[in-house]
Amino acid sequence: MGPPPAVADVRRAVRLALDGMAPGSLVLVACSGGADSLALAAATGFVASRAGLRAGLLTVDHDLQPGSGDRAADLVRLAPSLGLDPAEAVRVHVGTEGGPEAAARQARYAALSEAAERLGAAAVLLGHTRDDQAETVLLGLARGSGTRSLAGMPARAGLYLRPLLGLGRRTTARACEGMGLKPWDDPHNLDPRYTRVRVRTRLLPALEDELGPGVAEALARTADLCRDDADALDAWAGRAYSAAAGFDSALSDIGGEPGAVVLAVRELEGLPSAVRRRVLRRAAIEAGAPPGTLAASHVLQVDRLITAWRGQRRVEVPGGIGVVRRYGTLVFARHPASPIS
Ligand SMILES: Nc1ncnc2c1ncn2[C@@H]1O[C@H](COP(=O)(O)OP(=O)(O)OP(=O)(O)O)[C@@H](O)[C@H]1O
Numbered sequence: 001m002g003p004p005p006a007v008a009d010v011r012r013a014v015r016l017a018l019d020g021m022a023p024g025s026l027v028l029v030a031c032s033g034g035a036d037s038l039a040l041a042a043a044t045g046f047v048a049s050r051a052g053l054r055a056g057l058l059t060v061d062h063d064l065q066p067g068s069g070d071r072a073a074d075l076v077r078l079a080p081s082l083g084l085d086p087a088e089a090v091r092v093h094v095g096t097e098g099g100p101e102a103a104a105r106q107a108r109y110a111a112l113s114e115a116a117e118r119l120g121a122a123a124v125l126l127g128h129t130r131d132d133q134a135e136t137v138l139l140g141l142a143r144g145s146g147t148r149s150l151a152g153m154p155a156r157a158g159l160y161l162r163p164l165l166g167l168g169r170r171t172t173a174r175a176c177e178g179m180g181l182k183p184w185d186d187p188h189n190l191d192p193r194y195t196r197v198r199v200r201t202r203l204l205p206a207l208e209d210e211l212g213p214g215v216a217e218a219l220a221r222t223a224d225l226c227r228d229d230a231d232a233l234d235a236w237a238g239r240a241y242s243a244a245a246g247f248d249s250a251l252s253d254i255g256g257e258p259g260a261v262v263l264a265v266r267e268l269e270g271l272p273s274a275v276r277r278r279v280l281r282r283a284a285i286e287a288g289a290p291p292g293t294l295a296a297s298h299v300l301q302v303d304r305l306i307t308a309w310r311g312q313r314r315v316e317v318p319g320g321i322g323v324v325r326r327y328g329t330l331v332f333a334r335h336p337a338s339p340i341s
Pocket residue numbers: 029030031032033034035036037038058059060061062108125126127128132186189
């Protein structure tokens with residue numbers, strides 16, 4: 001008799017994600033002890049041993065709740081029985097910048113990347129599921145995001161893989177049951193003070209009641225479609241950026257300071273706005289604007305220097321970057337030379 005269907009589904013997803021990896025490579029599972037990453041950990045131990053790969057477990061102890069150190073130690077003790085060796089608990093200090101959730105996430109990824117490098121891992125596996133993806137899309141819609149944000153989380157990004165994005169949370173819970181594993185229920189996952197928890201526990205179930213049980217799956221499909229669109233637009237914008245920034249070198253001292261980015265307006269005027277806005281966003285970032293702080297409204301203001309220019313002198317974007325229109329160019333710089341109007 002084969003394994004229960006949910007166990008087989010999780011193993012298949014892991015097998016697909018690890019396909020093509022060089023024999024002997026080390027893959028690490030980032031495991032919180034919750035159902036998603038516990039099912040992932042067990043399936044990875046199983047698949048890796050049959051695929052000639054080595055598998056290990058990393059758990060991050062944020063030291064935010066009483067007992068978190070014990071939980072991390074329990075996971076490390078459990079790991080060898082799942083075929084995961086090495087297994088490490090990494091303790092991190094969580095700051096407060098950007099709110100407690102964002103700070104914990106940032107500290108977690110930094111710790112995971114550091115441990116992966118130290119252990120020479122070829123990949124770090126995360127337990128995000130289709131339901132996490134659906135929540136991300138809903139949150140993006142509510143913020144008025146564009147295609148890049150609606151694309152949600154990618155199945156692979158650098159070292160990080162998300163093998164379970166095609167499976168629902170119900171499947172991981174059943175897989176744990178099927179393997180006799182007892183996941184940890186994080187009380188945070190039920191705390192309605194978190195927006196994501198309200199989306200998970202109230203909004204998505206209400207949508208499924210009203211619109212049918214396939215809503216999470218449909219939202220995850222939207223994410224995939226948006227990713228394809230965003231990738232295509234990014235590629236177009238990359239070429240457009242090179243054309244607009246790589247014009248005649250005689251003009252390249254217009255910026256007036258090192259690090260300035262100068263774009264030729266005539267290369268931008270005929271572009272679709274979705275592409276032009278991407279070019280402008282990239283120019284601002286290359287000139288020194290921190291990516292996370294650059295809002296759509298900033299990019300729109302810069303865009304008006306092209307589409308609705310009435311001698312406006314200067315647009316400010318985060319990072320102390322000013323944008324001015326000067327001769328047939330847009331100059332992005334910390335202290336751009338005074339504009340021509
Ligand atoms: N403390 C942690 N240590 C290691 N990895 C973690 C930790 N917290 C989260 N992760 C990784 O990030 C993924 C997504 O985290 P998130 O907080 O959204 O999930 P979770 O509620 O912890 O659920 P689960 O553990 O069931 O995946 C997890 O599946 C896991 O791979």
